Amino acid sequence: MEYKINDILEVTAYEVDRFGQGVSKVDDIIIFTPGLLKDEKAQVTIIDVKSKFLQAKIKKLLTTSPERKTMTSKLGALDLYHLKDDKQNDWQAEITAKEFKRSLGYEAPLGEVIQSEKTLNYRNKVVYHVLDDEMMRLGLYTTTPIELVEVHTFILNSHAIQRCIAKIQQQSIKVDPKVFKHIMLRSNEKEEVLVTLVAYEKEFTGLKELVEKIKTFKEVVGITLNIKPNEKTILGNESYTLYGKNELTFTEGSLKLKINDRSFMQVNLPVMIKTYERIASEINGETVIDCYSGIGSIGYFIGKNAKRIVMIESNKENIKMANDLKPYYQGSFEIRSGLAEQVLPKLDAEILVIDPPRAGLHKSLLTVLNQKQFKKIIYLSCELNTLTRDLKVLRETYKLKEVIPVRMFPQTTSIETLVILER
Numbered sequence: 001m002e003y004k005i006n007d008i009l010e011v012t013a014y015e016v017d018r019f020g021q022g023v024s025k026v027d028d029i030i031i032f033t034p035g036l037l038k039d040e041k042a043q044v045t046i047i048d049v050k051s052k053f054l055q056a057k058i059k060k061l062l063t064t065s066p067e068r069k070t071m072t073s074k075l076g077a078l079d080l081y082h083l084k085d086d087k088q089n090d091w092q093a094e095i096t097a098k099e100f101k102r103s104l105g106y107e108a109p110l111g112e113v114i115q116s117e118k119t120l121n122y123r124n125k126v127v128y129h130v131l132d133d134e135m136m137r138l139g140l141y142t143t144t145p146i147e148l149v150e151v152h153t154f155i156l157n158s159h160a161i162q163r164c165i166a167k168i169q170q171q172s173i174k175v176d177p178k179v180f181k182h183i184m185l186r187s188n189e190k191e192e193v194l195v196t197l198v199a200y201e202k203e204f205t206g207l208k209e210l211v212e213k214i215k216t217f218k219e220v221v222g223i224t225l226n227i228k229p230n231e232k233t234i235l236g237n238e239s240y241t242l243y244g245k246n247e248l249t250f251t252e253g254s255l256k257l258k259i260n261d262r263s264f265m266q267v268n269l270p271v272m273i274k275t276y277e278r279i280a281s282e283i284n285g286e287t288v289i290d291c292y293s294g295i296g297s298i299g300y301f302i303g304k305n306a307k308r309i310v311m312i313e314s315n316k317e318n319i320k321m322a323n324d325l326k327p328y329y330q331g332s333f334e335i336r337s338g339l340a341e342q343v344l345p346k347l348d349a350e351i352l353v354i355d356p357p358r359a360g361l362h363k364s365l366l367t368v369l370n371q372k373q374f375k376k377i378i379y380l381s382c383e384l385n386t387l388t389r390d391l392k393v394l395r396e397t398y399k400l401k402e403v404i405p406v407r408m409f410p411q412t413t414s415i416e417t418l419v420i421l422e423r
């Protein structure tokens with residue numbers, strides 16, 4: 001049977017894939033439908049025809065699963081919102097197990113999912129996009145089709161971010177959307193907000209007016225302007241402080257952290273802390289390398305459990321932040337500046353903690369890790385594909401002790417995973 005765009009089919013999903021799409025089959029052709037849950041029946045509209053599969057969108061749900069919490073959200077940033085929270089944990093564990101089986105050929109020793117009760121308003125960083133309009137309007141992207149739509153309330157925003165963005169959206173300001181592209185907001189537990197305007201140029205229509213307004217909002221402690229380097233990348237390396245400080249501090253128990261508009265920091269603090277506690281529980285007085293250490297959040301957190309921590313980080317600003325934080329912590333810390341693949345071969349330690357960007361580990365680094373024979377490697381990953389790719393190499397020397405799904409991004413299909421490897 002030949003299918004074409006806009007055909008309408010009736011399907012029943014037999015599983016939900018890792019992108020949150022219901023997977024079904026008609027006449028042996030696979031149909032992917034975002035937002036359709038397992039065992040749900042729906043009328044779907046075909047939106048793309050490929051040789052081996054069809055891409056569809058829900059036209060009408062004919063039956064609803066008991067696992068459904070609400071209607072499917074149109075926003076890409078809420079692509080699992082319709083699934084009950086506890087079932088989202090099960091979904092992540094299943095997707096992780098399947099990926100390990102598919103890629104490594106054996107069952108993953110799955111640990112309990114690290115999660116928090118707070119599954120809404122957890123994001124301490126959100127990026128809004130400027131709509132193509134003369135008057136400033138801000139929004140987020142939908143999934144099928146991918147479109148930028150105006151959004152006023154985004155339920156993952158921290159309360160401080162929500163209050164601040166609502167006030168920004170109330171302003172009637174003329175802007176040039178060809179130059180002014182995004183607004184990023186970061187907040188801390190004191191409900192302070194750092195606002196970053198992202199544009200292709202240092203000057204744009206409406207900039208001064210916008211800054212004058214935003215600086216009057218009581219939660220705002222800093223406003224920066226970041227220069228967008230290209231269409232694909234949101235933030236560039238060039239930032240200017242327009243008001244207050246380009247800095248936000250976080251204090252959580254004995255952990256104190258400091259970031260600027262570009263520093264990496266996990267977006268979900270309660271889950272971050274639980275994950276770091278799990279990492280710390282693997283360390284008992286050993287020497288540790290914290291590789292890809294950023295501002296030092298993992299290294300400083302686990303410092304009390306280690307004999308000595310050596311951090312490796314390539315970004316100079318992160319290294320400065322990490323150095324500024326040193327006096328707050330007791331213990332032996334050293335911060336090495338440089339690329340992991342160049343610095344790590346020269347170092348030795350008993351345990352390695354590794355938290356790379358999505359791209360995973362450099363090929364040459366994997367070879368070195370096998371040669372080094374660490375007692376343990378603790379690998380925190382935000383990309384399942386590169387994690388299993390790297391583990392395929394590391395299994396020459398290390399055995400998988402535990403694979404722990406981390407529910408860092410509730411209501412979404414983004415997956416964080418913590419893996420404990422032993423020599």
Ligand SMILES: C[S@@+](CC[C@H](N)C(=O)[O-])C[C@H]1O[C@@H](n2cnc3c(N)ncnc32)[C@H](O)[C@@H]1O
Pocket residue numbers: 264265266292293294295296297298312313314315318338339340341355356357
């Ligand atoms: C996922 S973040 C982890 C940061 C930190 N562990 C944390 O949880 O806050 C990855 C970090 O690796 C750094 N980085 C990226 N490539 C690197 C490389 N080749 N060598 C060393 N650091 C690198 C980035 O600057 C970033 O700070």
